[in-house]
Amino acid sequence: MNEILQQLEQVLEQRKAESPDKSYVASLYAKGLNTILKKIGEEATETVIAAKEGNQEQIIYEMADLWFHCLVLLSQQNLSSEQVLAELKRRFNLSGLEEKARRNQ
Numbered sequence: 449m450n451e452i453l454q455q456l457e458q459v460l461e462q463r464k465a466e467s468p469d470k471s472y473v474a475s476l477y478a479k480g481l482n483t484i485l486k487k488i489g490e491e492a493t494e495t496v497i498a499a500k501e502g503n504q505e506q507i508i509y510e511m512a513d514l515w516f517h518c519l520v521l522l523s524q525q526n527l528s529s530e531q532v533l534a535e536l537k538r539r540f541n542l543s544g545l546e547e548k549a550r551r552n553q
Contacts, residue, residue, distance in 0.1 A: 453519070453529040460523040476520055484524055503521045 463473035476484050491514040498506035522528060 450529075450533070453533075456516070456519055457523060457528060460519060464523070473520060477524055481524065484521050488514065488521060491517050496515065 460473055463471045466474040468475040468478040475488065491510060495505040495507065495514050497508045519529065522532070527542055
């Protein structure tokens with residue numbers, strides 16, 4: 449899985465140098481953070497709707513769109529999936545309730 453994320457991140461970085469007229473991702477970068485955030489919200493909503501309908505194929509499709517746009521956000525913010533995975537790894541042996549309590553201290 450990390451290999452796919454790394455490949456996507458490389459492509460997303462390359463798109464930063466491309467023309468917004470020739471690349472969807474470049475156009476998102478050019479439009480800025482608010483546009484990227486709106487796309488994430490849209491994809492999250494579509495994922496929720498697919499799940500409510502119980503359509504597994506649509507859930508996978510929408511989740512792929514959601515993850516993709518989250519990766520665009522990470523790239524736009526000069527962050528990586530590795531940083532997110534490291535945070536998930538850090539939480540691995542921690543209960544969700546315990547982790548949440550630590551954040552609220």
